[in-house]
Amino acid sequence: MAENYDKMFPWSKRIQNRSEHNFFLILFKECKVKNVLDCACGTGYHIVMFSKLGIDVVGSDISGSTLKVAKKNLNREKIKAELFQSSWQELPKKITEMFDAVVCVGSSLPLLSNDKEIEKSLRGMYSTLSRSGILIIAQRNIDRMLRERPATSLTEPSPNNFLLYINKYHPDKITLNIFYINAENEDIKGSFYKRDLSLITKKKLEKILRKVGIKKYKIYGEYEFSRFFPIKSDSLIVVIEKL
Numbered sequence: 001m002a003e004n005y006d007k008m009f010p011w012s013k014r015i016q017n018r019s020e021h022n023f024f025l026i027l028f029k030e031c032k033v034k035n036v037l038d039c040a041c042g043t044g045y046h047i048v049m050f051s052k053l054g055i056d057v058v059g060s061d062i063s064g065s066t067l068k069v070a071k072k073n074l075n076r077e078k079i080k081a082e083l084f085q086s087s088w089q090e091l092p093k094k095i096t097e098m099f100d101a102v103v104c105v106g107s108s109l110p111l112l113s114n115d116k117e118i119e120k121s122l123r124g125m126y127s128t129l130s131r132s133g134i135l136i137i138a139q140r141n142i143d144r145m146l147r148e149r150p151a152t153s154l155t156e157p158s159p160n161n162f163l164l165y166i167n168k169y170h171p172d173k174i175t176l177n178i179f180y181i182n183a184e185n186e187d188i189k190g191s192f193y194k195r196d197l198s199l200i201t202k203k204k205l206e207k208i209l210r211k212v213g214i215k216k217y218k219i220y221g222e223y224e225f226s227r228f229f230p231i232k233s234d235s236l237i238v239v240i241e242k243l
């Protein structure tokens with residue numbers, strides 16, 4: 001997906017979501033964040049956002065091909081940030097510094113397939129935080145998806161680029177069948193991707209947080225710091241503080 005990711009989710013469109021930008025601006029200022037690890041950095045969108053806030057950023061991701069795209073994007077934006085390849089579980093072995101903030105956003109955590117992996121991954125992320133550091137997890141509101149069970153969606157993220165989702169609901173996961181269609185030229189091209197989302201509802205996540213021993217956290221429903229409503233909110237955003 002790395003080669004098409006920024007066409008499927010164009011930065012020009014993402015940048016319009018000022019509430020996400022303002023959320024991090026306010027939070028990082030309030031928590032006096034000086035350095036951040038984006039541990040699901042993908043193609044580097046948030047690395048650029050945080051660097052422009054004047055914060056030192058390091059990016060990591062499990063996917064080497066995605067990191068290559070991130071490197072190109074950072075060069076284009078003239079941003080210097082260290083990038084390294086790591087799963088969330090491996091982070092404690094791979095990092096050489098502790099971070100005031102670790103972020104895992106863009107519905108990355110539900111890509112793990114079971115609770116044990118989620119638990120180990122959260123431990124990995126938490127252990128890279130300095131004292132009083134914050135860990136931010138942001139994902140789709142799975143509670144709402146399970147209630148509404150949207151079967152399809154079709155969007156045009158940029159002119160002549162289309163994204164069709166066909167969702168299949170299973171007892172333990174939601175399979176997203178993602179068709180990306182590029183119709184910019186006469187010769188229409190398409191790619192197909194399949195992604196399974198673990199059913200990380202608010203209740204499930206809180207259960208896993210307790211297992212990991214995480215006690216202090218706040219949950220929001222949108223990037224406006226609004227309350228989380230299972231049937232209404234777009235997102236599930238958790239801000240964890242290391243004690």
Ligand SMILES: C[S@@+](CC[C@H](N)C(=O)[O-])C[C@H]1O[C@@H](n2cnc3c(N)ncnc32)[C@H](O)[C@@H]1O
Pocket residue numbers: 039040041042043044045060061062063066086087088089104105106107108111112
């Ligand atoms: C949906 S993308 C989101 C990327 C980015 N945060 C964004 O908002 O554009 C999820 C990212 O998580 C990474 N990822 C998935 N499983 C991972 C794991 N176990 N450890 C580290 N990264 C992982 C993927 O390679 C991918 O780049």
